[in-house]
Amino acid sequence: MRTLCINLKTPQESSSAEAFLILSPRVQFRFPQFVFVEIESTQHLFGGETPCLEKALQIAAKFSSDACAAIADTPSAAQMLARWRPSFIAPRGKEQEAFRGLGLDALKDLEGLQPWPQKRPVEHMISFFHTLGVHGLEDVLNFRLNSLRERWGDFGVLLWNRLHSQDAQVISPLIPRDPLVGYGYLDDPLGSVPLLMARMKPHLDILFVRLAGLSRYAQKLEVVLHCEYSDKKYPLSIEPVSPTRDHELFEDLLEKKMSQLTLENPIREFEISLFDVPEKVQQLDFFEPRDNSEDRWRRLISFAKQAQCEMGFLQMEASHFPEQSFRFVTDWPEDFKAQDLIERQEEALQIKSVYAKGLAASPRPSLLLDKPQALNASEVQKLRFISSLPSERIESSWWQISVQDLKNRDYYFALSPQGQLLWVFKDRINSQVYLHGFFD
Template sequence: MNRIKIHLDILFARLQGLARHAQRLDVVLHCEYSDKRYNLSIEPVSPTRDQELFEDLLFKKLEQQVLENPIREFEITLFDVPEKIQQLDFFEPRDNTEDRWRRLISFAKQSQCEMGFLQMEASHFPEQSFRLVTDWPEDFKPQDLVERQDEALQIKSVYAKALASSPRPSLLLEKPQALSTGEVQKLRFVSSLPSERIESAWWQISVQDLKNRDYYFALSHQGQLLWVFKDRINSQVYLHGYFD
């Protein structure tokens, strides 16, 4: 890694001078006593000139390699793109929340972990009403929470604080889970009337596509607050989400 870093310093200095960003970094390691090669590819979620990010991702990749021979030589290929022109305020910190998010999601992507923001979709049913996106939302801004005690107050930046009063759970199953009769009997429903009713559009032709749901709040025997619904067509009860 120390041998490679010297060349990365030169490459990223050239990027700085050309006002360009690095999109992908490919490193090929050639073995000493065989023709075996190790191909490593580093690609953050968005182009950047953050050399430290590329070095961290490359170091993690190198840690996972089991080398059969010493490395005779290596090749480095840097794919660059034009930078996005952004006018920064004089007092704006360079390492902002968006930059830290890109670093985090780049590490997650390299470890085959899926993460991101839930973006609302125009769909009638809850499990189809969102999708996962990795881009930083343009309108994602914190809302200030003001806590008052006696004559003192404290301002805290809170993201998505509306979830606390949301009628729908913050943890939604991707696919509703059917509950057995025994599992339903163990639940304690908060009310006998549904809190929400969702029905398929009247122009649905296929009977199999019809969905008629009555949603309820229920407590499990562990004390969890659940979001369940009853299919009004076949009377099957499904678990659809958990409240924090």
């Protein structure tokens, strides 16, 4: 069994182990800062043990800037190597070779999932070996099991088993139970939004790295700011248009909302809660970038929603009447795929990505007036009609008699004095000409 040990260096909550579930389902936390991951059956998914170790250190950097890790056959040897030989990968089946050159103080870290019951027996053992002239860890390997048992009893047997990879320590699958919450207490209260964001960012980093390990998406972020000199609280809620793991999006939205606050007094403490939902399963092409146009659109519309602005797309609908032929939607339409548009200018060609290319060939414009605008005689004379025959005629039937201003229309294409293509219609009953839309 190959074991990866991560030493986070600083005391952590047990929930920090959830961040490493991306490496394997078998993860175990040991107080105060050790995480053990069984990678025997999953390391090939990352391209081997070296990339797996690099990924673990990348995740651990969210918790501690000087975290270290190592890989060995047993958890005890992996912990010891993480302390004394950071980023070392012991040879499979020959981890004792990695002990060469290590001093006897390394025995204090030969623990694994079960720490030494007491440090004092280990220190007495190290002192005894020094009196015998033994100063290297590899020399202790030459002692027989019976010798250690006679001198130190069960403790000597346990030491021999750990030195010879005989101490069975099984890493069980991790079942997450802790909520995605964070808390911060400021010794020096802050009233500046940039400084507050800097203090909250490490907590947000940890929450989102745990979220990735759980393979979940964030639906909503709630933050409560507590003032120092009063019971005043500032509750903030961030909810993008769709669940996502876009850490920067939540940070940008939170900073934008915090900048709109007028803090009555400095902030002493803050609470962060992240509400998660199951991950969206999406099959992407190997070469397709993760940050695509849809992701950028969701970021933009999330900012607009927070600013109470309405943004979206005009989705074409199969309707007889122009006012009902487009529908306003905020979600990225299923058929809104990019297509290549080839523009020719003399001898040059330029290829551009165009979205909703069907709108360009639509006989109806996408820019419609909410209410058709009546044109007077002089305005009509300034228009240049492209054809004398209507491009479209709309007549209401008897079952649509309740619909106003939609019957007996003849639509024409016309050019304005500025050369803009317009969509106008003529009421066949009173001969009034109306402007109804623009072709963009």
